[in-house]
Amino acid sequence: MQFDDKVPIYYQIKNNLYHRIVAGDLAPGEKLPAVRQLAVDLTVNVNTVQRALSEMVTEQVLTSKRGVGNFVTTDTARITALKQRLSHGYIERLYTQLHALRLSDGEIVTAIQAYITANKEE
């Protein structure tokens, strides 16, 4: 995994885990690798990994069992909510970018529909 210097590493780790969970790459209830193992894999400090995971536990995306490990939540509604939160963020960013180009709401819809149509025809 490559890190972008501009964003805190713990934040990028969270994002990576978010994506793997939403994509089903890490299934509900699945045990994550040990914190120390993750730290080695990502070549970052254990504390950095710990911070990422503890925040995700607070968000109830992960559950932590002392002395056992960290697990993906089994509450699929929460995963769905996470998925919506992430996609909403991406969509919002697109809107900001297109508005900066002075596209009206109508033009934005048209542009996106044109893209979808072109893609479907492929």
Added chain:
Amino acid sequence: MQFDDKVPIYYQIKNNLYHRIVAGDLAPGEKLPAVRQLAVDLTVNVNTVQRALSEMVTEQVLTSKRGVGNFVTTDTARITALKQRLSHGYIERLYTQLHALRLSDGEIVTAIQAYITANKEE
């Protein structure tokens, strides 16, 4: 203007100018500040500004008159094409991101329409 270390400065300058031209902030035919002035304003080297501008001249988004200055193209069709190129790129990125979250084409459309509807109600 702040620069992100991850992408070349000349590239960010180009992008900034693209946006200002598409947004109409820099009108067709308008003269840009002198390269040396831009360099001072952006606190970068003249050569870096030159690289950005000369590429835009090659793309025919700008025209250059030696000993006079650089000007935004008066060919509005070219500006429209630029606008489409930029927005297409942003939309494409959104698609990549949402596909990474395992949203199907249908779900992507639904999510965007939901966002649009929510925005309109505001």
Added chain:
Amino acid sequence: MQFDDKVPIYYQIKNNLYHRIVAGDLAPGEKLPAVRQLAVDLTVNVNTVQRALSEMVTEQVLTSKRGVGNFVTTDTARITALKQRLSHGYIERLYTQLHALRLSDGEIVTAIQAYITANKEE
């Protein structure tokens, strides 16, 4: 390689490479000498070589692999297009010159055909 002061060196380097590629002297996919080596060979600065090559990469006549080298495109259609672009330019220049001598279109055709015929008989 000798350089003519009237046209930019990077431009002459491009032109020389164009000819070598179109003539097949540099084959599709072939690796070019390292930029620093080219700079030594041509006794110009590395940046001047870089400028020539980077423009050709933009034109997709060359491809660049960071840390590896620059390569002639394997897209032969692009080389064919380059060949046509160059020859069209040369032909256009001839027309301009002959028109300046007040040769009509008809006289130009006649003159060229006469030259061709004379050459064939050689």
Added chain:
Amino acid sequence: MQFDDKVPIYYQIKNNLYHRIVAGDLAPGEKLPAVRQLAVDLTVNVNTVQRALSEMVTEQVLTSKRGVGNFVTTDTARITALKQRLSHGYIERLYTQLHALRLSDGEIVTAIQAYITANKEE
């Protein structure tokens, strides 16, 4: 008139006069401006102009009347020959260039005919 540093100035003056004569800009029998006037107009040394003119007198393209001035030849056959010499040179150069691009004789003919046809349709 602009001079190219790579070619002797007297040679460029000759060429300029050749073109004006062939184009009929300087008619058969027409008196040329005084040598000193030409030198001023072209901002070159009188000797440079003198050399150009004396060579053209030797070539019998000009005639010189001592104490009167220099005149374009009234021998139109000679002007026609000059026209052919110049156009032949330009055509020859084109052939050299296109052969360097590895165009066969047939391809050269085809390319030129395509250009002529495209031009006629304009």
Added chain:
DNA sequence: GTGGTCTAGACCACC
């Protein structure tokens, strides 16, 4: 090693 970017500074061309 190989390409890519940037700075500093010089000099030229056109006005």
Added chain:
DNA sequence: GTGGTCTAGACCACC
């Protein structure tokens, strides 16, 4: 003054 080109040299990214 304004843009265009070139050099020298440094440093970074990818291998």
